Amino acid sequence: MTDPIDRELTMSRAMVEAIAHEMEANDEVFYMGEDVADYGGIFDSTQGLLDEFGRDRVMDVPISETAYLGAAVGAAQAGMRPIAELMFIDFFGVAMDQIYNQMAKNTYMSGGNVSVPMVLTAAVGGTYNDAAQHSQTLYGTFAHLPGMKVVVPSTAYDAKGLMHNAIRDDDPVVYLFHKRLMGIGWMPAPDGPKTPVPETDYAIPFGSADVKREGDDATIVTLGLHVHRALEAADALADEGIDAEVIDLRSLVPLDTETVVESVQKTGKLVVVDEDYRSFGLTGEVVSAVAEADLDALEVVERVAVPDVPIPYSRPLETEVIPTVGDIEAAVRETT
Template sequence: MSESTVTRNLTMSKAMVEAIAYEMRENEEVFYMGEDVADYGGIFDSTEGLLDEFGYGRVMDVPISETAYIGSAVGAAMQGMRPIAELMFVDFFGVGMDQIYNFMAKNTYMSGANVSVPMVLTAAVGGTYNDAAQHSQTLYGTFSHLPGMKVVVPSTAYDAKGLMHNAIRDDDPVVYLFHKRLMGIGWMPAPDGPQTPVPEEDYTIPFGSADVKREGDDVTIVTLGLHVHRAMDAAEQLAEDGVEAEVVDLRTLVPLDDETVVESVSKTNNLVVVDEDYRSFGVTGEIIARVAEHDVGILNSVRRLAVPDVPIPYARPMENEVIPNVDDIVKAVRNIER
């Protein structure tokens, strides 16, 4: 996409909605369903304005039954429609997990590829605003661990739009996880980074294509979502001490861009992986393992930062303690053995 097409800055929520609206105009089989997505416009502005254009027939508020409406989305997708089903919070996935994992993810395989399930499951992830243990998880790793689903985690408005276009057009089920802190809604201020120039035209970002958000020679910081911006802030602090950090934004977990990560670590020989999911059996360990399996000799030093294996606390000081912040990233880089 040429620079001449970039004419305005958008918040991540507006970029997502723009992509969804475009796809709904282009294809009458695309529709959106979820809790508070019609009249309210999504509690994180994920569907703001869609009802006015497309009406209740294509922007549907549903009963509080994740099993029912995710199952309905799976059935609609198998019949050739392209539904987008929203989990208000990713923490609610457990209620509809049978529909997600045993049907959405598996039906193409179980049918011998005679049916496809072209649907998008969106969900808000992440903490940092004190909503306690049942509304503050990320759970990227949970979905990535289960075969049959592509997993997308944008960190900027530009990426959010391109990845959403690609997700809706994909013939396989896609789990599209947006961090609520990045959406740019009035009552939850976002960092400066997520609001970016976004072309008016439609465009896609291929799945499995990580993005080097900042180049550096001394250490590779691999991360995604909110922590891309925390890593960028940490990199600026480190640069004042002469340490140049390369920040790699994974953008998608399934498929995972091993090549970009390995290329960066081959240059820096030091790896710090930062994630807001849980530490054990998670994204941080997977990234480190894949680099080591490729060539353990390129690893001089490794650190990982993630949420310890405890429920996300409600109290602000405790929540701040368990979710990695800029200072934690700076400290981890300074402690590597270069």
């Protein structure tokens, strides 16, 4: 029996701890991005790293995503292991050629003669009224494009383990963290993302979903912030006699279809919750994967996602489009 972990970390501190460990272990690991050195990342994603590793390995860059992501790809192909941060995932379009035509494809197009062992990190998600260009999630976009692994932690424990695995991976990894979960003072986190975290290093394999709550009546599949909203909804539904299982995918690429199918074979009912847009995204992919694996097990499906509109600046309108705990509860009730 293992000893209990006697400390808890926020998600941002867990990420930084993993990065620092990997930087200590491998001189080829370095971090680059806007406001990641002196400021420590606007979401505390690099807090303290500059003091420990200096400016040669924690680099502030000009506001040119095209330039520094291109530099990260070149550094990775030359044998280094860069971590390059997009301040907001919404800015990916500025550097889409570097991301998709270089980072994701160069191993394939070189016939395996080069590898691109880099991590692209970025903040995702809304719920804090920053409007249409700073509030999207978009992990489905990267999961749709082959060549990149895509991971989305929901807790500090998972954030550390997934970061260790991402930095060690020989393929490009897109590591997306939800702003609301980081534990920063000006954006309070929900209960749940701050968890016990071991001081030792550990890696969580990609493609390994986690059953955060077991249940027999319905399966809720989600990731990121909405893991915590789904758990809150499941607790409320339990008072009505509905026992919901909550699955945190943790990674989109690779996708752990097996865990989801096993749950649906037990419950017969599937609710997929996503902070990304509804059309052509995660909700449809999960439903189709389950249907292809075992259509007979699937009795009823509900999808809860952002409608196909830009994220509004207005607080009431943003609340209307981003799935709430009440939306998840209502969707589960529809299946029973």
